[in-house]
Amino acid sequence: MNKLQFLNQLRQLTASLPKDEAEKYVEYYSEMIDDAIEEGGTEEEAVASMGTPEEIKAYIKENSGGHSKTTEYPKTSQYVPQQNKSNKLPVWAIVVLICCFPIWLPICFALLSVYISLWAVVISLFAAFGSIIVVGIAASVSAFFCGSFPQLLAMLGAGLFCTGFGLVMIVAVSAFSKQFVRFTAFLVNSIIRLFRGY
Numbered sequence: 001m002n003k004l005q006f007l008n009q010l011r012q013l014t015a016s017l018p019k020d021e022a023e024k025y026v027e028y029y030s031e032m033i034d035d036a037i038e039e040g041g042t043e044e045e046a047v048a049s050m051g052t053p054e055e056i057k058a059y060i061k062e063n064s065g066g067h068s069k070t071t072e073y074p075k076t077s078q079y080v081p082q083q084n085k086s087n088k089l090p091v092w093a094i095v096v097l098i099c100c101f102p103i104w105l106p107i108c109f110a111l112l113s114v115y116i117s118l119w120a121v122v123i124s125l126f127a128a129f130g131s132i133i134v135v136g137i138a139a140s141v142s143a144f145f146c147g148s149f150p151q152l153l154a155m156l157g158a159g160l161f162c163t164g165f166g167l168v169m170i171v172a173v174s175a176f177s178k179q180f181v182r183f184t185a186f187l188v189n190s191i192i193r194l195f196r197g198y
Contacts, residue, residue: 003033006047013057025060115184122177129169136162 036046139159
């Protein structure tokens with residue numbers, strides 16, 4: 001739900017209140033959504049953090065007590081997100097990053113090298129098992145051109161074994177690759193959250 005939809009629903013749900021009082025609530029939540037967006041959230045996240053319009057209506061009914069002159073707003077801990085953490089790094093963290101630059105930069109490069117090496121191993125495994133499959137198929141086909149029946153059986157058996165083994169290993173390496181991609185996505189998201197501060 002976007003901001004406009006949320007505010008329209010809120011207007012409908014507070015239609016029983018005096019018009020000026022209902023509009024005060026709409027303005028209040030409009031400002032709170034704008035503040036949440038300015039602090040780094042998306043419009044949908046900001047709207048979701050306010051609570052549903054029904055919850056807000058119930059809160060307004062419960063706490064306004066029918067007094068049109070005094071509009072009581074929900075406590076910020078209820079339907080307004082608590083932004084205890086800033087999206088910016090604290091000053092001490094920036095100072096530590098700058099001072100430790102000669103230490104963490106080589107470590108980052110080393111970890112990146114290990115990561116690239118792991119992908120190189122995965123690619124080489126694909127190539128190796130792919131070539132085993134090709135050899136197995138070639139051996140199976142060439143078995144029919146052997147002179148004797150025992151040679152045909154031996155070549156055909158070796159070819160089928162190599163083809164089957166290669167296919168099983170390709171499936172295993174593919175499964176590992178998928179998990180590795182998921183781990184990479186998780187790692188990247190974790191690093192992004194760390195630098196955003198939440």
